[in-house]
Each structure stands twice: as structure tokens, then as C-alpha cells.
Amino acid sequence: MPITGNPQVTKPTTTISSSSGVVTIDLGMVNDRYEITLTENVTSWVFNNPPQTGEYKEITVTIIQHASAAKTVVSPATAGRTAGGIAWVADTTLSSREALVLQCFSDSTRTLFPTGRQV
Numbered sequence: 001m002p003i004t005g006n007p008q009v010t011k012p013t014t015t016i017s018s019s020s021g022v023v024t025i026d027l028g029m030v031n032d033r034y035e036i037t038l039t040e041n042v043t044s045w046v047f048n049n050p051p052q053t054g055e056y057k058e059i060t061v062t063i064i065q066h067a068s069a070a071k072t073v074v075s076p077a078t079a080g081r082t083a084g085g086i087a088w089v090a091d092t093t094l095s096s097r098e099a100l101v102l103q104c105f106s107d108s109t110r111t112l113f114p115t116g117r118q119v
Contacts, residue, residue: 013062018042023076027057027104037064038071045076047104056105065096076102077112088114 013033016023021043025034028049036042051057063073073090075082082088091098101113 016061022046024048025059025061027051027059032057032059033062034059035062035064038066038073041071042073044074047076047108047110050104050108051106053106056103058101058103061100061102063090063098063100065091065094065098067095070094075112076100076110078109081109081111082114088112 011033012031013035014029014031016025016034016036018036018038018040021041022045023036023042024046026048061076065071070092071090072092075088077088088100098114103111103113105111
């Protein structure tokens with residue numbers, strides 16, 4: 001049966017936050033899109049419920065910079081696992097939006113693919 005009209009696939013975005021500088025993401029959730037508006041410097045990331053052995057989950061995290069005072073963000077990637085080998089640094093432009101793609105592996109390593117996209 002042919003599809004008519006303008007079918008769209010939509011994915012929900014889960015809003016996350018930091019507490020005492022720590023961002024926690026539950027990889028066991030169905031969602032793969034997350035968004036955080038910075039209210040403090042992010043000093044670490046915690047990823048709960050990694051994928052099963054031999055698998056990975058790809059997620060997108062959109063970081064929205066603080067509106068009046070730029071905040072810093074430590075990379076969510078495992079040391080040395082940024083695509084292209086260039087260390088990622090958060091955009092400090094006030095209210096900017098930046099998308100990060102992460103591959104999160106079963107052994108708890110994470111590779112970061114900074115898109116550089118303003119979203």
C-alpha cells in the first residue's frame with residue numbers, strides 16, 4: 001500500500017540537567033536525543049546502563065550555553081576518543097546551541113563526534 005501525504009518520523013528529546021557539575025544520562029532509555037541548558041560548569045558525565053556486550057548506542061546531546069555567563073563543559077568522550085583527534089571545547093557564545101553525537105559502547109568507552117552544528 002503506497003504512503004500518501006507527508007509522513008514524518010519524530011523522536012522525542014529528553015531534557016537533562018546537571019547537579020553539582022555532573023550530567024547523568026540513562027542509556028537504557030528508548031530516547032536517543034538529549035538537551036541540556038547550562039546553568040553551571042559541567043565537570044563530569046555519568047552514563048548509566050551501557051549497551052549489551054558487543055553493542056553500542058548512538059545518542060545526540062544538544063548543549064545550550066547559558067544566556068548571561070558562559071559555562072565550561074568537560075568532554076563526554078572517553079580520553080582520546082574524539083573523532084579527528086582534536087579536543088572538543090564547548091562553544092562559549094551566550095545562548096548558542098551545539099549538537100554532539102556520541103557512540104556509547106558496552107565497555108563504557110564513548111567516542112565523540114562534534115558536529116559543530118548550531119541547532
